[in-house]
Amino acid sequence: MSIVERVGLMDIEKTVKMQRKYYETQKTKSWKYRMAALNRLERAILKWETEINKALKKDLNKSAFEAYMTEVGMTLAELRYVKKHLRKWMMDKKVRTPLAQFPSKSYVKSEPYGVVLIMSPWNYPFMLCMEPLIGALAAGNCCVLKPSNYSPAVSTVIKGMIEETFPKEYVTVVEGGRAENQSLLEQKFDYIFFTGGVQVGKLVMKKAAEHLTPVTLELGGKSxxxxxxxxxxxxxxxxxxxxxxxxxxxxxxxxxxxxxxxxxxxxxxxxxxxxxxxxxxxxxxxxxxxxxxxxxxxxxxxxxxxxxxxxxxxxxxxxxxxxxxxxxxxxxxxxxxxxxxxxxxxxxxxxxxxxxxxxxxxxxxxxxxxxxxxxxxxxxxxxxxxxxxxxxxxxxxxxxxxxxxxxxxFGGVGESGMGSYHGKESFDTFSHKKSIVKKYNWLDNPVRYVPYGKQKEKIMRMFLK
Structure with a gap:
């Protein structure tokens, strides 16, 4: 490994540690903080739209119309949809409690994974970086973004826009090519979201497995x-x-x-x-x-x-x-x-x-x-x-x-990918669903406690029908 590569690896390690420390402050978890972040992102996209269009023209020769239809417009539509529904998605979801657990209540709480890595491709370099980011921020995570090196103009614009909009300990952009990708995959993230080809997707999954990190892979194939x-x-x-x-x-x-x-x-x-x-x-x-x-x-x-x-x-x-x-x-x-x-x-x-x-x-x-x-x-x-x-x-x-x-x-199956996103699916993808039972103290059912006997077995069978 060259000196430059070692320095880059140290910077990436430092960035991930900085984001983990910031996440542990609990600031990113409140609805108010998440909404503020989404609002800042929306304002940033509108402010940077001309630069985004220029970059898409340079990298892919996209017209302004196609850039809006397939990238900027779709991103803004997704962003506004998520903002509209976020409070409801964040609420605890009550579920039925089995009779055997009486008296208690059961519910599912959505919590962010923590520090997540989003690796985006070059074909829709703005939209396919921003849409996963929207889901990650809505879910309350800190994010490291890795745009594709094949679309350098868009990558530069994304970096500039994000640095102007968010503190690095909350959202940061890592530019570069294969060396940076490898360095990122050596880190322990709490979730990895990858969009790209099958072969690189297999490598991402292999590296994630070393840390038991869950992944979403948006791949491709012959449709x-x-x-x-x-x-x-x-x-x-x-x-x-x-x-x-x-x-x-x-x-x-x-x-x-x-x-x-x-x-x-x-x-x-x-x-x-x-x-x-x-x-x-x-x-x-x-x-x-x-x-x-x-x-x-x-x-x-x-x-x-x-x-x-x-x-x-x-x-x-x-x-x-x-x-x-x-x-x-x-x-x-x-x-x-x-x-x-x-x-x-x-x-x-x-x-x-x-x-x-x-x-x-x-x-x-x-x-x-x-x-x-x-x-x-x-x-x-x-x-x-x-x-x-x-x-x-x-x-x-x-x-x-x-x-x-x-x-x-939206997502793949088999060799075309795993996991999905868009709308609520994005929020769910970047959230862990924590199942909780709250037991009340005014009654303690003695059936489950030893010693057991035929009478207790009869009651237990009745409960667990």
């Missing part, structure tokens, strides 16, 4: 889009194109590949072509507002996945700006390289199926995806897909919008 013959094909194509090519396909829940029923395939692909040209033009003619691939490494990886495949639509690339046009690949084999990994780019492989059970079997044989999308007008098909396949979440007759709500949780 299928199934188009069945009874679907409204033109509308389905429009919604597929929106979900697939938003942020140049760099969305963890983007439709990764298309499974379309053979008898409607040609018609459906014509609609896909129509909507791509209507939304994005031909090739890369709308370069100024079209997002770029995050870096050269991922640009080359996606470009290689296209090579050797039959390009039906798109295929244009611009190395100087790291942009790849919306691309559709026809007659793709399930054994093709592009079907062996998550694409995370604006490329849609097309596969066909004869009947819906064939599509079910295709998805079932693969790791459980983070999302699944089904376009159909047949309620029996809808029921079969939702009941027979396991996946994190998804939509029927639309794409990706299931994560854009605070009213239900």
């Amino acid at each position: 299928p889009c199934i188009v069945e013959k009874t679907a409204d094909l033109k509308l389905a194509a429009k919604r597929l194109v929106f979900g697939k090519f938003l942020n140049a396909g760099q969305t963890c829940v983007a439709p990764d590949y298309l499974l379309v029923q053979k008898e409607v395939k040609e018609e459906f692909l014509q609609y896909v072509l129509f909507w791509i040209e209507k939304m994005y033009g031909k090739g890369l003619e709308n370069r100024e507002s079209y997002p770029k691939i995050i870096n050269e490494k991922h640009f080359k990886r996606i470009k290689q996945l296209i090579e050797g495949e039959e390009i039906l639509i798109g295929g244009a690339v611009e190395e100087d700006s790291l942009q790849i046009a919306p691309t559709v690949l026809n007659h793709v084999s399930s054994k093709s390289p592009i079907m062996q990994e998550e694409i995370f780019g604006p490329v849609l492989p097309v596969l066909e199926f004869e009947n819906i059970q064939e599509a079910v079997q295709f998805v079932r044989k693969r790791p459980k995806p983070l999302a699944l999308y089904l376009f159909t007008g047949d309620k029996m098909v809808e029921r079969r897909i939702t009941e027979q396949l396991s996946y994190g979440g998804g939509c029927i007759n639309d794409t990706i919008i299931h994560l854009a709500t605070s009213h239900m949780g």
Whole structure:
């Protein structure tokens, strides 16, 4: 380990100890303190919005509209929802008490874990850092934020905004790359929330296990889009194109590949072509507002996945700006390289199926995806897909919008992740549920005390029916 790395490790150790000391003052636990923190965060986001937009433009070439729709606006909506409901969520939840424990009352108290680590990715670098932070603060924790090194402009803005808004002993930002990530994972946190790829997620879980630290892993995978013959094909194509090519396909829940029923395939692909040209033009003619691939490494990886495949639509690339046009690949084999990994780019492989059970079997044989999308007008098909396949979440007759709500949780299953967040799920994720029984003293049931006998056994059996 170099001197620089050792100094960085010492700084991180010092930061975690400082936050733990601050947490132990109990200041972060009151409703008043939590609400004040959320209000400060909201004001900070509004104040820094222009800088956030500039950073998103620099890192990903996002337009101001897309930046608000997919990052800033969603974060503010989540923040306001949490503020509205926080007092209720913090209240002790009374539960029924068994007769055998009479006289007493039982309740569940939500308490913060303590000092938590939030590691965020580069594809939605602002929103996927802020939304977990909202849940962590609402639950009463101190937080260490680690933005992605792949989106340095946004990382710098987040650091500046957080340092201006919160004391370091409460919320702090650690910038850097692999060395900083490793140093952070050597620390004992009370909870780790990670969003990113499967391989790094496995490393996070392994390091967390050394300290028995609970984790939420928001990962990814190859999310299928199934188009069945009874679907409204033109509308389905429009919604597929929106979900697939938003942020140049760099969305963890983007439709990764298309499974379309053979008898409607040609018609459906014509609609896909129509909507791509209507939304994005031909090739890369709308370069100024079209997002770029995050870096050269991922640009080359996606470009290689296209090579050797039959390009039906798109295929244009611009190395100087790291942009790849919306691309559709026809007659793709399930054994093709592009079907062996998550694409995370604006490329849609097309596969066909004869009947819906064939599509079910295709998805079932693969790791459980983070999302699944089904376009159909047949309620029996809808029921079969939702009941027979396991996946994190998804939509029927639309794409990706299931994560854009605070009213239900979002998360993966199996290799696509564990745990969930958004709205109350975020509060619950960053809270330990402490079960408590308060026993009253005016009566002490003698049945449970030794010596035992047949009469006591008879009474106990009656209580525990």
